[in-house]
Amino acid sequence: MAISPHAFPPRKRQPSAGSFMSPKLSDRNLIQSLLLLTQEISATKPFRFLLKRNSVSLIRKAKLLSVLFEEFLHRNPLPVLSPSAILCFEELHVALQRVKALIEDCSNGSKMWLLLQNQSAANSFHELTLELATLLDIFPLKEVDLNDDVEELVILIRNQLRSRTKANCVLDPRDDDLRREVLAMLDRIKSEIVPDCSVLAEIFARLGLRDASSCREEIENLEDEVQSQSHEKSKTELIVALIGLVRYAKCVLFGASTPESDSPHREPSLEAVVPSDFRCPISLELMRDPVVVATGQTYDRESIKMWIDSGHATCPKTGQTLAHTSLIPNLALKNLIAMWCREEKIPFETNGTNHRVNGVKSNKAALEATRMTVMFLVNKLSESQSMEAANGVVYELRALAKTDSDSRACIAEAGAIPLLVRYLGSEVGSEHPNLQVNAVTAILNLSILEANKTRIIETDGALNGVVELLRSGATWEAKGNAAATIFSLTGVHSLRKRLGRKTRIIKGLMELVETGPTSSKKDALAAIMNLAADRESVGRWVEGGVVQLTVGLMDRFPEEAVFVLETVVKRGGLVAIEAAFEAIRKLGIVLRDGSERAQESAAATLVTLCRKGGAELVAELAATPGIERATWELMQTGTVRARTKASMLLRLLRRWAAGLDGHGHSVMGGNTSSTTLIMSSSTTVLLG
Numbered sequence: 001m002a003i004s005p006h007a008f009p010p011r012k013r014q015p016s017a018g019s020f021m022s023p024k025l026s027d028r029n030l031i032q033s034l035l036l037l038t039q040e041i042s043a044t045k046p047f048r049f050l051l052k053r054n055s056v057s058l059i060r061k062a063k064l065l066s067v068l069f070e071e072f073l074h075r076n077p078l079p080v081l082s083p084s085a086i087l088c089f090e091e092l093h094v095a096l097q098r099v100k101a102l103i104e105d106c107s108n109g110s111k112m113w114l115l116l117q118n119q120s121a122a123n124s125f126h127e128l129t130l131e132l133a134t135l136l137d138i139f140p141l142k143e144v145d146l147n148d149d150v151e152e153l154v155i156l157i158r159n160q161l162r163s164r165t166k167a168n169c170v171l172d173p174r175d176d177d178l179r180r181e182v183l184a185m186l187d188r189i190k191s192e193i194v195p196d197c198s199v200l201a202e203i204f205a206r207l208g209l210r211d212a213s214s215c216r217e218e219i220e221n222l223e224d225e226v227q228s229q230s231h232e233k234s235k236t237e238l239i240v241a242l243i244g245l246v247r248y249a250k251c252v253l254f255g256a257s258t259p260e261s262d263s264p265h266r267e268p269s270l271e272a273v274v275p276s277d278f279r280c281p282i283s284l285e286l287m288r289d290p291v292v293v294a295t296g297q298t299y300d301r302e303s304i305k306m307w308i309d310s311g312h313a314t315c316p317k318t319g320q321t322l323a324h325t326s327l328i329p330n331l332a333l334k335n336l337i338a339m340w341c342r343e344e345k346i347p348f349e350t351n352g353t354n355h356r357v358n359g360v361k362s363n364k365a366a367l368e369a370t371r372m373t374v375m376f377l378v379n380k381l382s383e384s385q386s387m388e389a390a391n392g393v394v395y396e397l398r399a400l401a402k403t404d405s406d407s408r409a410c411i412a413e414a415g416a417i418p419l420l421v422r423y424l425g426s427e428v429g430s431e432h433p434n435l436q437v438n439a440v441t442a443i444l445n446l447s448i449l450e451a452n453k454t455r456i457i458e459t460d461g462a463l464n465g466v467v468e469l470l471r472s473g474a475t476w477e478a479k480g481n482a483a484a485t486i487f488s489l490t491g492v493h494s495l496r497k498r499l500g501r502k503t504r505i506i507k508g509l510m511e512l513v514e515t516g517p518t519s520s521k522k523d524a525l526a527a528i529m530n531l532a533a534d535r536e537s538v539g540r541w542v543e544g545g546v547v548q549l550t551v552g553l554m555d556r557f558p559e560e561a562v563f564v565l566e567t568v569v570k571r572g573g574l575v576a577i578e579a580a581f582e583a584i585r586k587l588g589i590v591l592r593d594g595s596e597r598a599q600e601s602a603a604a605t606l607v608t609l610c611r612k613g614g615a616e617l618v619a620e621l622a623a624t625p626g627i628e629r630a631t632w633e634l635m636q637t638g639t640v641r642a643r644t645k646a647s648m649l650l651r652l653l654r655r656w657a658a659g660l661d662g663h664g665h666s667v668m669g670g671n672t673s674s675t676t677l678i679m680s681s682s683t684t685v686l687l688g
Contacts, residue, residue: 023093027081030089031072037096038066044103049208050114050175051106054125058099061132064157065096071150079144088139095131102128110221111207112242115182118175133161178206186241190365194372200249212257215250219243227342237363244369247400251376256392258434276559276597278337281317282307283491283530286341290334291327295320295640298330306493317641367406374400374410381419387428391435394423398438401445408449417446417459424465429474436474440466440481447488456485457495470508480520483512487527496530500537506544513549521553525560529567538571547572547579554586559598562590566605569612577613584609584617588624591634596642599634603645610652618656628653 025033041062047055072078081089102124106114114121136158141151181203185195209215222243229235280287280300289301295315299307307316308325315322377400381393397416400407411417422428423439443466446452456462470482486505490496499505509531512524532541547568554561565583569576587609590602610618621627631653634646 023090027086028073028078030086030093031069031078034089034093034096035066035069035073037093037100038062038069041096041100041103042066044100044107047106049206050111050118051121051125051172053172054122055103055106058103058125058128061129061157061161062096062099064153065092067153068146068150071146072144082140082143084138085140085144088135092132092135095128095135099128099132108221110218110225110239110242111209112182112218112246113222113225113239115175115179115207116238116242118171118179122171129161133158136161174206178203182245186245186365189241189245189368189372190363192368195248197252201253204249204253209246209249212250212254213259215246215254216259218246219250222246237366241363241365241369244366244373248369248373248376251373251396256377256380256389256396258392258395258438275340276595277333278340279597280304285491287333287337290330290337292330293327294323294325297640298333301327317639318644319641370400370407371410371414374407374414374416378411378414378416378419381416387432387435390423391432391438394420394435394438394442398442398445401442405449408446408452411442412446412449412452412455417443417452417456417462421459421462421465424469426468426472426474429469429472429478433474433478436469437478437481440469440473440478440485444481444485444488447485450492453489453492453495457489457498463499467502467504467508471504471511476517476520479512479516480523483509483520483523483527487523487530490527490530497534497536500531500534501540503540505531506540510544510546510549513553521557522560525550525553525557525564529560529564532564532567533571535571538568538576539573541568542572542576542579547576547583551580551583551586554583554590558590558594559601562587562594562598562601562605566601566608569605569608574612577609577617580605580609581613581617581620584620585624588621588627588630592626592630596639600639600642600645603631603634603638603642603649607645607648607652610649615656615659618652622653622656 023030023033041059044055044059046052046059102121106121136154139154141154146154181199185199185203189195204210204215209218222239225239226236226243229239274286278286280290280303281297282299282303285300287298287300290298291301291304292298293304293315295318297315297317299316304316304327308322313322313325314320374397377393377396381390381397397411397420401411420439420442423432423435424443425436428439429436443456443462447456466482466485469478470486471479473479473482486499486509490499509524509528513521513528516524528541528546532538532546547565550561550564550568554565565580565587569580584606587602587606590598591606594602606621610621628650631646631650635643635650638646
């Protein structure tokens with residue numbers, strides 16, 4: 001069905017007209033503010049492509065009105081204004097604010113979206129012209145005693161405004177024709193008809209989109225419109241289709257290219273530090289669909305569902321038996337995560353949803369435009385070409401793979417992964433480091449889609465290329481993104497087992513943690529934590545020195561290091577317990593001073609160590625200054641799991657103390673409070 005060119009609601013202005021209020025200023029300050037407003041509007045350039053006549057008319061009127069306000073300010077003293085004159089000036093102030101906001105909104109927003117809503121935008125210009133005409137009609141001109149020239153000018157402005165208001169709001173026929181052409185093109189794309197390049201070029205030239213840079217800016221403006229119009233489904237779906245059209249045109253008309261500021265940089269989604277409250281306690285990844293279980297704990301839906309489906313009947317965090325297995329959406333947290341993702345420029349989409357762009361369901365036109373773009377890029381990449389040209393195409397695939405699941409699926413289905421793999425090698429990195437970074441980052445972005453994880457593993461040379469890049473990448477960014485790719489691939493349980501047994505991966509991640517910059521260390525630690533969670537692989541990590549490595553990092557990265565250590569000592573057996581002896585004191589410090597999640601993990605780790613490591617480990621912990629007070633405080637203020645672990649930890653310490661001295665006397669050197677407090681507060685100990 002064709003899209004009706006009259007089906008669009010009024011364009012949303014930022015800010016809305018209702019947000020403007022009449023100012024309460026002194027007479028002189030009010031007129032000065034009016035003069036400043038008219039000067040700001042006068043300095044605005046008229047629109048070059050759409051609604052040109054509308055913008056020119058109001059900008060000229062504002063320039064003429066500035067003469068009126070200058071005339072008042074030149075008088076000394078300022079003439080006394082009647083209440084009716086003051087009221088007119090206050091209402092003029094509101095009207096001129098709205099004029100300025102409308103012009104700025106139309107100038108700075110998406111050209112495509114403005115084109116499709118040109119009728120409503122033209123109506124807004126007409127309404128403001130009518131409002132200015134009305135205010136000048138009732139303005140008490142004779143009371144203010146203007147000189148003849150200024151009075152004639154005001155009358156001229158009033159007559160011009162009055163003549164424009166008598167005519168109906170008229171659109172430029174060329175704008176309306178262009179609007180219909182764009183809608184017709186979207187219909188043809190929906191029918192899988194590839195757009196005619198000459199027609200596409202003419203449309204974009206008439207909109208002022210004449211190069212790749214202006215198309216990138218247009219895409220960003222359209223993405224902003226998706227967020228501001230997210231409450232209206234029909235509008236957001238249309239905007240998503242326009243984004244697909246602009247992406248396709250940018251590649252076809254202006255060629256694949258990197259931004260002009262193409263310097264090594266990390267994807268925002270990799271650079272941003274995810275707040276601990278937004279991470280799933282099971283996967284430690286950003287939650288896309290947070291749900292609450294019977295115990296009140298929140299998990300990502302996919303992770304907790306896999307936990308329950310595998311036969312578990314307890315809450316992973318608290319260990320309590322689940323009274324029921326219903327999953328209740330945590331909408332408040334989901335909204336907070338979505339807002340954070342928007343600020344960090346991170347795509348936010350629900351796991352398992354393959355047809356959403358920034359939370360908006362894509363339509364047929366958007367999907368077909370994406371497929372056409374992908375096929376164009378993959379065909380370009382498969383042709384024999386220079387490395388510089390290949391870098392432009394790979395960058396476009398990287399950017400497209402970052403946007404949504406539809407794009408990731410289309411890119412993988414078009415056969416792009418084997419083509420990307422050939423740019424991971426050291427010979428590419430030595431001569432074209434940006435190309436190597438773009439290739440591995442494109443693979444990383446593709447791996448976000450679950451179906452693509454297996455595709456990547458099964459592609460000849462893909463895993464070896466990523467592992468080799470992890471160890472010998474040309475830049476730290478390439479190495480860090482290789483580690484992030486491995487972390488992403490460990491999201492599939494069967495792949496986690498396979499990856500965790502590869503010695504090269506273990507060595508590569510350990511080397512990156514030891515020598516890499518902060519961001520790369522965190523990517524590598526996240527991958528290690530997932531891989532070491534496999535019981536069959538954890539022994540390899542312990543033998544490789546992961547315990548000593550994480551202990552050494554605990555001062556700089558307490559949260560990440562404690563998470564890894566908890567995973568390793570829980571599954572690594574006596575060898576891991578013995579290796580972790582030197583971590584006791586540091587874990588005690590984290591228990592006292594760490595973040596809420598780090599404290600919880602430190603308590604769990606200490607319980608495991610004390611249970612399995614014997615009296616020597618418990619004695620080492622008991623000798624840590626302030627350990628009792630920190631544990632008691634955690635029992636009162638920590639999470640449910642943290643309180644449970646803290647209670648268990650105090651019981652272990654009390655039993656150890658009782659075993660050494662049945663009378664409960666201190667045996668810890670200078671730490672006189674330690675055993676005495678543990679023994680004399682048995683009632684308090686059990687409160688958690």
